[in-house]
Amino acid sequence: MNKALLFSMASLFLGACASERVVLLPSADGAPGAVAIRDKAGEIRLDQPYAAVKRTLDSNRVYQSSPQEVSERYGPTLAVLPQRPNAYILYFETGGNVLTPESTAALKAIRKEIAERPASEVLVIGHTDRVGSVDGNDKLSLKRAELIRAVLIESGVDAGKLETIGRGERDPLVPTADEVDEPRNRRVEINVR
Amino acid sequence: MIKVSKGAVSIERDGKKLAADVGAPVQVADRVRTGADGAVGVTLRDNTLLSAGPNSLIVIDKFAYDSVTQDGKMSVGVRKGTLAVASGRIAKRTPESVDFHTPTSILGVRGTEFVIEVEGEGDE
Numbered sequence: 473m474n475k476a477l478l479f480s481m482a483s484l485f486l487g488a489c490a491s492e493r494v495v496l497l498p499s500a501d502g503a504p505g506a507v508a509i510r511d512k513a514g515e516i517r518l519d520q521p522y523a524a525v526k527r528t529l530d531s532n533r534v535y536q537s538s539p540q541e542v543s544e545r546y547g548p549t550l551a552v553l554p555q556r557p558n559a560y561i562l563y564f565e566t567g568g569n570v571l572t573p574e575s576t577a578a579l580k581a582i583r584k585e586i587a588e589r590p591a592s593e594v595l596v597i598g599h600t601d602r603v604g605s606v607d608g609n610d611k612l613s614l615k616r617a618e619l620i621r622a623v624l625i626e627s628g629v630d631a632g633k634l635e636t637i638g639r640g641e642r643d644p645l646v647p648t649a650d651e652v653d654e655p656r657n658r659r660v661e662i663n664v665r
Numbered sequence: 666m667i668k669v670s671k672g673a674v675s676i677e678r679d680g681k682k683l684a685a686d687v688g689a690p691v692q693v694a695d696r697v698r699t700g701a702d703g704a705v706g707v708t709l710r711d712n713t714l715l716s717a718g719p720n721s722l723i724v725i726d727k728f729a730y731d732s733v734t735q736d737g738k739m740s741v742g743v744r745k746g747t748l749a750v751a752s753g754r755i756a757k758r759t760p761e762s763v764d765f766h767t768p769t770s771i772l773g774v775r776g777t778e779f780v781i782e783v784e785g786e787g788d789e
Contacts, residue, residue, distance in 0.1 A: 497778040505777020511770040549747045551719030552706040554668035591688035663764040
């Protein structure tokens with residue numbers, strides 16, 4: 473279907489129906505964000521919190537919405553937005569599979585969160601520093617993740633909730649040159665969603 | 666996966682209507698529908714959060730995510746009603762691989778949160 477036809481059908485739709493609206497919300501982590509809305513008339517960019525556009529057949533009206541309007545119009549929708557995922561990082565002693573004492577202690581809070589979240593799912597991601605080969609680090613990172621998986625299952629977490637992967641050295645917390653011994657990159661991230 | 670489900674919510678898959686209870690998986694090509702008293706919250710594998718308010722019809726047109734490389738793509742349609750979005754890993758890494766669409770527009774996102782509303786009787 474060509475674009476002109478698609479857009480003329482879209483116009484018929486907006487003609488027959490009422491309107492569409494997009495409201496940009498402040499992001500939970502405070503990072504700047506933006507939404508670009510493309511239609512037959514062109515592109516509208518919203519990049520400030522509560523910037524909004526109401527679109528009807530004849531017009532696109534950009535306006536500043538407010539927390540009050542969002543709460544009145546979208547309260548029931550936002551009330552069921554799922555709980556934010558949470559990430560934990562566990563660290564290993566140099567060159568092996570032994571957790572640091574602090575990380576061993578953190579496992580308790582992680583187990584509690586997995587148990588308390590509705591329909592929780594867990595991604596266990598192993599990482600290495602850049603000492604050694606890429607292949608070797610892929611294997612080591614997966615081994616680290618599997619070790620944590622086993623610890624979680626041992627402590628009563630349902631294996632069906634767990635996905636275990638190794639990202640090797642490709643996603644460092646602290647970027648380094650190759651072959652640098654960087655303890656902060658020898659870690660397992662546990663993402664609970 | 667469905668994390669929150671209130672009132673009348675169903676998933677339409679392969680012409681069948683399925684219960685959308687907490688813990689039910691959401692798949693590509695699913696249509697998620699809420700009734701007048703319904704609302705539903707879904708978390709996707711890349712940590713995208715979605716929620717739909719009453720009288721909504723949301724379609725998961727595309728979703729793929731490789732958790733090792735973090736490459737992926739997604740496309741979600743709002744046929745009617747309201748959808749709130751808190752974007753996830755794919756939008757952060759490759760925003761050009763993510764879109765949301767309504768009957769008359771396409772939205773691109775830059776790591777953000779927003780609400781889309783489609784008023785009227787649009788449906789199938």
